[in-house]
Amino acid sequence: MMQVIRRLCVIFMITLPEILVAQATQPPADGGPLSVIDWLGERPKPPSKRSRPPLNPAEAPVAKSALPPPVSVNELGQGSPRAIGLVPAKVTGLPQNIWSGSSAAQIAHQLDRLPELHLPAAHTLLFTLLLAEATAPEGDAKQGDALALARVRKLMDAGALDPALSLIEQAGVATSQDHFKLWMDISLLLGTEDRACELLQDKPYLSSDYGVRILCAVRSGDWENAALTLGAIQALQLLPPDDLALLDRFLNPDIYDGAAPLHTPRSISPLSFRLFEAIGEAKSTRNLPPAFAVSDLRDIAGWKAQLDAAERLTRIGALPDNRFLGIFTSREPAASGGVWDRVEALQRF
Numbered sequence: 001m002m003q004v005i006r007r008l009c010v011i012f013m014i015t016l017p018e019i020l021v022a023q024a025t026q027p028p029a030d031g032g033p034l035s036v037i038d039w040l041g042e043r044p045k046p047p048s049k050r051s052r053p054p055l056n057p058a059e060a061p062v063a064k065s066a067l068p069p070p071v072s073v074n075e076l077g078q079g080s081p082r083a084i085g086l087v088p089a090k091v092t093g094l095p096q097n098i099w100s101g102s103s104a105a106q107i108a109h110q111l112d113r114l115p116e117l118h119l120p121a122a123h124t125l126l127f128t129l130l131l132a133e134a135t136a137p138e139g140d141a142k143q144g145d146a147l148a149l150a151r152v153r154k155l156m157d158a159g160a161l162d163p164a165l166s167l168i169e170q171a172g173v174a175t176s177q178d179h180f181k182l183w184m185d186i187s188l189l190l191g192t193e194d195r196a197c198e199l200l201q202d203k204p205y206l207s208s209d210y211g212v213r214i215l216c217a218v219r220s221g222d223w224e225n226a227a228l229t230l231g232a233i234q235a236l237q238l239l240p241p242d243d244l245a246l247l248d249r250f251l252n253p254d255i256y257d258g259a260a261p262l263h264t265p266r267s268i269s270p271l272s273f274r275l276f277e278a279i280g281e282a283k284s285t286r287n288l289p290p291a292f293a294v295s296d297l298r299d300i301a302g303w304k305a306q307l308d309a310a311e312r313l314t315r316i317g318a319l320p321d322n323r324f325l326g327i328f329t330s331r332e333p334a335a336s337g338g339v340w341d342r343v344e345a346l347q348r349f
Helices: 002-025 104-112 120-131 141-157 161-171 177-190 193-202 210-219 223-236 241-251 270-278 290-297 303-315 321-328 339-348
Strands: none
Touching: 104 141, 120 141, 120 161, 141 161, 141 177, 141 290, 161 177, 177 193, 177 270, 177 290, 193 210, 210 223, 210 241, 210 270, 223 241, 241 270, 270 290, 290 303, 303 321, 303 339, 321 339
16 A cells, blocks of 8 residues: 555656646736736736816917016015114104104205204203104105214214214114214224224125225234235325325334324314324314214223313213213312312312
C-alpha cells in the first residue's frame, strides 16, 4: 500500500509543472493581454457623463476685440484731515472746526500781520488759539499741513519753542522739507539737533541745505564727508561767501587760529547762530528775535544770561512760571543792582 502511494506522489510531482505551464500560456477568454496580477489587465471604466450647464444664448460665442475691457478710473481723495493741536477742545472751549471757511494761506497771512502784543492776556489768547486742537480748513489734508507750519512759525516767532517743537512733531517732521527745516531750526535753538541729524541720515531727501548736511556729518563723526561737501560747494559757489567762510572755520578751526573774527550778518539763522557759537564767536541774543533767547536757557550759558532770557521770555508769556521761578532761585545773587536786586527780592519773597 505504501508503495502505491509513493508512486502516485512521484507521478503527481512530475506532471504538476506541465499543468502550470499550460495554464499560464493559455490566453484569456476575452482576448486581453496576459498579466501575472489579475487586476493589472483590467481596462479602466469610461467616466460617467456629467450634465453640462446650458449655454447662455444671449452671450456671444467669441470676443469682438482683443483689447482689454474698459476700466473706470476715479481720483482718490487727499486723505481725511486729522485734528492737529496740543490742547483739546474741552480745555480751550474752541470748536475743532474753528478754521473752517478759510484757507491756510489766508490764515498764515493774518498771523504774519498780527501786531506785537504787549498784554499778557493777549499772549495767552494767541497761544491758546495756536495750540488748540483743530481740523484742517476746508477739510483738506494739505491745507492742514500748511496751517500747521504757519502755527509753528508763529509760536517760534513768539519764543514758545517747546510747544512749537511738540506741535511740529505731531504734524509730522518727515511730511515735507518745510516741516523738517522748521523742526531743525527749533532743535538747533533748543540744543536737541542730534535727533534731527539722525533722521536726516536715514532720509537725506528731507533737506537740501548744505550747511545742515555738513553740521550733521560732523555731529555723526563723518569728517571726510563734511570736508568733501564743503569743497564741492566752494568750487561751485553754491552758498554766499559769508556762509562759506563760516563753514570753513567750523571745519578747519586750526587754520584760522588767531584770525580776526567774522563780521556779524544782519539776519542770522539758527544754523549760523550755532556755528558762530561752535567756533567761539557766540552772538548776544539781546538784539535777536525772542526765539534765540531760548538758547540762553541752556546749562552751558551763564546764570546772568539765563536770568536775562527768562525775564525777556516771561514778559511775552513764552516761559512757564515754574521754570522762571526755578531759574531765579537756583543760586544766590552774585552782585547788586539791576537783575540781581530783582533776584534777591524774589528769593526774599
